[in-house]
Amino acid sequence: MxxxxxxxxxxxxxxxxxxxxxxxxxxxxxxxxxxxxxxxxxxxxxxxxxxxxxxxxxxxxxxxxxxxxxxxxxxxxxxxxxxxxxxxxxxxxxxxxxxxxxxxxxxxxxxxxxxxxxxxxxxxxxxxxxxxxxxxxxxxxxxxxxxxxxxxxxxxxxxxxxxxxxxxxxxxxxxxxxxxxxxxxxxxxxxxxxxxxxxxxxxxxxxxxxxxxxxxxxxxxxxxxxxxxxxxxxxxxxxxxxxxxxxxxxxxxxxxxxxxxxxxxxxxxxxxxAHCFFEWIYFANVASTLDDRSVYLSRSELGKELARLEDVPLDAETIVVPVPDTAKAAADAMSFALKIPSVEGLMRNRYVGRTFIEGTADRAAKARLKYTPLPEVLKGKRVLLVEDSIVRSTTMRALVHEIRDRGGAREIHLRVACPPIIAPCYYGIDMSSRDELFATRFIDLPDGGVSEEAQQRMARELGADSLRYLPVDAIARSVTMSPDRLCRACITGRYPTQTGEDLYQIEASSCPPDSASGGRAYERERERVALT
The missing domain is CATH 3.60.20.10 (Aminohydrolase, N-terminal nucleophile (Ntn) domain)
Structure with missing residues (x-):
């Protein structure tokens, strides 16, 4: 990602x-x-x-x-x-x-x-x-x-x-x-x-x-x-x-x-x-087994969940393309269920050094360094582009542009094997500010979710023809674990510990994001503690 x-x-x-x-x-x-x-x-x-x-x-x-x-x-x-x-x-x-x-x-x-x-x-x-x-x-x-x-x-x-x-x-x-x-x-x-x-x-x-x-x-x-x-x-x-x-x-x-x-x-x-569900859908090695749950099988189940929701026309010109590498298991399972091919239309350059990539400030330039679209595979196709998650969206914007511009795809339909990320993580994942998250601007449901209409607005902003996320309840089914044993705070806004709840309230408060603290809840909390 x-x-x-x-x-x-x-x-x-x-x-x-x-x-x-x-x-x-x-x-x-x-x-x-x-x-x-x-x-x-x-x-x-x-x-x-x-x-x-x-x-x-x-x-x-x-x-x-x-x-x-x-x-x-x-x-x-x-x-x-x-x-x-x-x-x-x-x-x-x-x-x-x-x-x-x-x-x-x-x-x-x-x-x-x-x-x-x-x-x-x-x-x-x-x-x-x-x-x-x-x-x-x-x-x-x-x-x-x-x-x-x-x-x-x-x-x-x-x-x-x-x-x-x-x-x-x-x-x-x-x-x-x-x-x-x-x-x-x-x-x-x-x-x-x-x-x-x-x-x-x-x-x-x-x-x-x-x-x-x-x-x-x-x-x-x-x-x-x-x-x-x-x-x-x-x-x-x-x-x-x-x-x-x-x-x-x-x-x-x-x-x-x-x-x-x-x-x-x-x-x-x-x-x-409160096991972090992101371990199964993104972070862990796909060959790992964590708390008796296979990472590979969990990602495959996510792909099956995506397939059950699919409604675009499926014909000989429709293909599934994973964003390498963590979305591949979900994409393969989705394509198998839909009986359409899953192809590597987006190749990842594994030989670009970490330091070389990090030295590039522009995320679009990083995407061009890391990924190469294949016009021989993509040109004229209706592409179901499968990604494990969308956090800040800048890399996804660049990828959609590259697939359409350089790859020649006719349509691009984003399919995300994760619900919208609407809340920060305070337990070790690098998304500590609500203002960083793409989906928060589109929340329009009482439970903090994003409607189908809002997802289409998100698709237009990303340059895609459509966008679909998985529902929150699909995560527990795919990991085969009870929801009350998972930490799903980043997709529900409900935290398993008191400090997490407190930090989220600070994050969601009226404190402006461009304050001297930089807008992160940790920093706002530091300011509050210093004043008490």
């Missing part, structure tokens, strides 16, 4: 020092080489962030018990994967029997190495020396920031919730002994944190802790193979290492891996689950 970005992905591996080396194929014979699995896992989650990548490892026989390596760029850039000698030099310093990793796209904090993860907190006592990585976003960040500063003698160097989590962890560990009560630590944090947070944490004692927030906003998968334990934001990194019996960690639970073994414990109740 080119308009929407995830916040990040996390990974972790742990091998018991006293056990024989595992026989999973990718693992070398030395137990201290287990950490080098992390860059491999992060490669499988590159879809979750391309701004920065990093890892931290534990090794008991080196002076620096925890060592952190992180750089801006893709995983290949950060770990120099295309330069074997440089990669080996990095791994000689970062190898060990336990490690955590992170890929990042910033929804909070600056786009520089300083904010890349993992974060490491040095301390003279090993129980208080730790590194951690975080996937999600704390909705009550400003409240937590003020609370921390009010304790006295605290100073924050970064404007990011990751630093808040680091200091909060350190604060909770101050009265713990050399074997921290992790259930107690994360239980107390759960009482204060509002939002999405998956955390992987490594201590200088060699303990690995993996925790999923009580709502389960973001996916977190775990697996074991003999003495080897692995965790990742998606199932694919674990499956590609050869793990079997991969499962999702229950919301409100944590895993502690140490020399004593691996144990799963509940640290907080989970009376309400």
């Amino acid at each position: 080119g308009e929407l970005y995830h916040e990040c992905g996390v990974a972790a591996v742990f091998h018991a020092l006293d056990e024989p080396v595992s026989r999973l194929a990718p693992i070398p014979g030395d137990v201290n080489s287990v950490a080098r699995l992390v860059p491999r896992m992060l490669l499988d989650m590159q879809n979750r962030g391309q701004l920065a990548a990093g890892m931290a490892s534990f090794r008991p026989d080196r002076q620096s018990l925890i060592r952190t390596h992180k750089e801006l760029g893709t995983v290949a850039e950060a770990f120099r994967l295309n330069h074997r000698n440089e990669f080996e030099a990095i791994m000689r310093g970062a190898d060990g029997p336990a490690a955590i990793g992170h890929v990042r796209y910033a929804t909070c904090g600056g786009d520089d190495r300083y904010n890349a993860q993992p974060f490491e907190r040095d301390h003279g006592r090993k129980a208080k020396w730790f590194a951690f990585a975080f996937n999600g976003q704390l909705a009550n960040y400003n409240e937590l920031k003020e609370e921390l500063l009010s304790k006295g003698d605290y100073h924050l160097k970064r404007d990011t919730d990751t630093e808040i989590i680091m200091h909060s962890l350190a604060y909770e560990l101050q009265n713990e002994d050399h074997q921290p009560d992790w259930v107690g630590v994360f239980g107390r944090l759960a009482d204060r944190f509002d939002g999405a947070y998956n955390i992987v944490l490594l201590t200088a004692h060699g303990e690995l802790v993996v925790a999923r927030d009580p709502y389960g906003f973001r996916p977190l998968c775990i697996a074991e193979h003999g003495p080897l334990f692995g965790a990742a934001s998606e199932s694919v990194p674990l499956a590609n290492l050869g793990f079997k019996n991969i499962r999702s960690l229950d919301p409100g639970c944590l895993v502690v891996a140490s020399r004593e073994g691996v144990r799963v414990e509940r640290y907080a109740p989970s009376p309400r689950q």
Whole structure:
């Protein structure tokens, strides 16, 4: 889609020092080489962030018990994967029997190495020396920031919730002994944190802790193979290492891996689950299975839902064209149901570097760099253009223009495998302002939805012949999950946590979007907190 970005992905591996080396194929014979699995896992989650990548490892026989390596760029850039000698030099310093990793796209904090993860907190006592990585976003960040500063003698160097989590962890560990009560630590944090947070944490004692927030906003998968334990934001990194019996960690639970073994414990109740539906329709690797639901099958069901609603004439000149790559499963299922061909009339250039694209300010120019329409496929056709979602619409405008102008399509009918996005996300997706969203200007239904008439006005603005979104209730059917277990705030305006509701009320208030705060609810809340 080119308009929407995830916040990040996390990974972790742990091998018991006293056990024989595992026989999973990718693992070398030395137990201290287990950490080098992390860059491999992060490669499988590159879809979750391309701004920065990093890892931290534990090794008991080196002076620096925890060592952190992180750089801006893709995983290949950060770990120099295309330069074997440089990669080996990095791994000689970062190898060990336990490690955590992170890929990042910033929804909070600056786009520089300083904010890349993992974060490491040095301390003279090993129980208080730790590194951690975080996937999600704390909705009550400003409240937590003020609370921390009010304790006295605290100073924050970064404007990011990751630093808040680091200091909060350190604060909770101050009265713990050399074997921290992790259930107690994360239980107390759960009482204060509002939002999405998956955390992987490594201590200088060699303990690995993996925790999923009580709502389960973001996916977190775990697996074991003999003495080897692995965790990742998606199932694919674990499956590609050869793990079997991969499962999702229950919301409100944590895993502690140490020399004593691996144990799963509940640290907080989970009376309400709120899995982000966007994981299935857009963010996750199509080969992943999250909370027992296949991403591929979910996207296929979305396509079937689109097919049931289709009403344009279907003849030999009608084709289905997906916007690469996340809309392909939906488009294929739609075309199969309608008995018309699904063709790749829009090709994605996978060899245009991230930095080269990001250096282009104009989104239309970015679209021309990323996508090439094929006139041999499109010319004179009635095109059902399938997209996974429309957020800000600027890339879609460019694509419609390119398909009609360069591709020669006779008609373009936009079919969106998602309902209209009408509300911001405060849990880690890069759409934090109502004013950014294309659909909000067209809301004309009492429940906050967009009528068919409004969708046609939207089509004209985008340069298309027609536009159709899926209804809200199609999401739960496609994911095969009860609506009350999904977070659908961005398509309903109803949030699963109190801070989310409060921020949305601020967002929808009469405060003008061109105020000094920039119009984002986080910033307005910061101004409000500062004045109280």
